[in-house]
Amino acid sequence: MKMVIIAGTPGSGKTSVLMHAIKNLQDLGLRAAVVKVDCLWTEDDARIKRLGVPVRVGLARDMCPDHYSIYNTEEMISWASSEGADVLLNETAGLCLRCAPYPDRALAVCVIDVTSGPNTPLKIGPLLTTADVVVATKGDLVSQAEREVFRERVVEVNPGCRIVEANGLTGKGSRELADIIRDSRDIEGEMLLRHNPPLAVCTLCTGELRTAKKHHRGVLRHLDGFTEYVGE
């Protein structure tokens, strides 16, 4: 079985790219199963179900959505196997830019919106730099020159990636993405993340509401860049 992680910035069109890819995978004779991870709420599963593929939703709620995705990788894989899937597609919630929720053996797809401007590839870090495939969406809303400048910036930070220009409305690029998925390797054995998660568990994650510095613990960085460990 193959596993595809579809991550990307909010509103970049991950779900549309995913849905067009599913149709093209079906044309190629591959059976897909989808796990949609979100933070608090989603109804995308109903849209995806209409394509006739098994869908599961995972809501991370109080947990970091990327950590939730990674923590449940084994469960997702065994569920997709039991559904007889050839390809497990996992769409992440895509909020935090510090993590990259990509296990090494999965195909890592980063969906990014060209209208967010050519500086965005420099801002989003490992989510983009450790991806195998970068799907650039909404290119029809900008000039060819802007698409090419955007592409140049993506290549600067991730020279080895495949760039697919896609349109979530027309399905442009989805056949190319489906071909890449078909040709990707199978997952097997223990998988490692491609990039280390943030420096420590954050005090905010454990429920701290007070903003004053003295209440925060862990590896902390000041505005001037000074980094220290506060705790036992």
Place this chain on the structure above:
Amino acid sequence: MIITIKGGFDKDGLPECVRSVDVSSGEVIGIVGPTGSGKSSLISDLEQFAQGDTPSRRYVLIDGFPPDPEIRHDPRRKPVAQLSQNMHFLADMSVREFISMHARSRGRDPGLLSKVLEMANTLTGEPVHADDNLTELSGGQSRALMVADIAVISDSPIVLIDEIENAGIRKKEALRLLSGEGKIVLVVTHDPLLALMTERRIVMRNGGMAKVINTTDEERRFCDSLFRVDTWLLSLRELIRRGEVLSATEAVI
């Protein structure tokens, strides 16, 4: 160079009436049809050298063969320059930074910036400066810069133009700059003058190529009077823009 468009399917999934169109270097072809008839999709198929993998399932061939897959992706090798309908830049950077970076992405000399600016400023009344921010340019300035960028930086054997008439720039001059010498030019247009300036025009209907019309001699003769009307309209527009009041003498073509 000859590019061939192999017909695919229209919006109802029926085969397009036109099964194949060849366009050779030096030809200017129009694409006409109502809004939503598939003109921009045809341009998009050409821009990405569709290989049966777009919604229309058309194929685009170069000299009779599918192009090397690499040229579909690498702007340094892509033989296509496209002027789309977009009227504004969204990139938050200076004209200098943007044009230099675009030159790099196309493997051209970033020093071409001054040539781009010089050409852009022949198309628009409001000069564009290297240190202007892209997002602050007016619609006319943006279009002028896009046209000049295509003519100088993306200088390619195939030029695709998705409407030039509503750009607030000198459209005939822009078409001349974009067409260059010996290029394949496809231009989407609603403008009768531009449509009749082409040698042939593809008529789009319901997402498919319905027919190809050769511009007749009769139509060409028409072109001269259309040109006079167009020049007249432009001069009236200029007077109104300048805040003048029109008099009866202006009512003569």
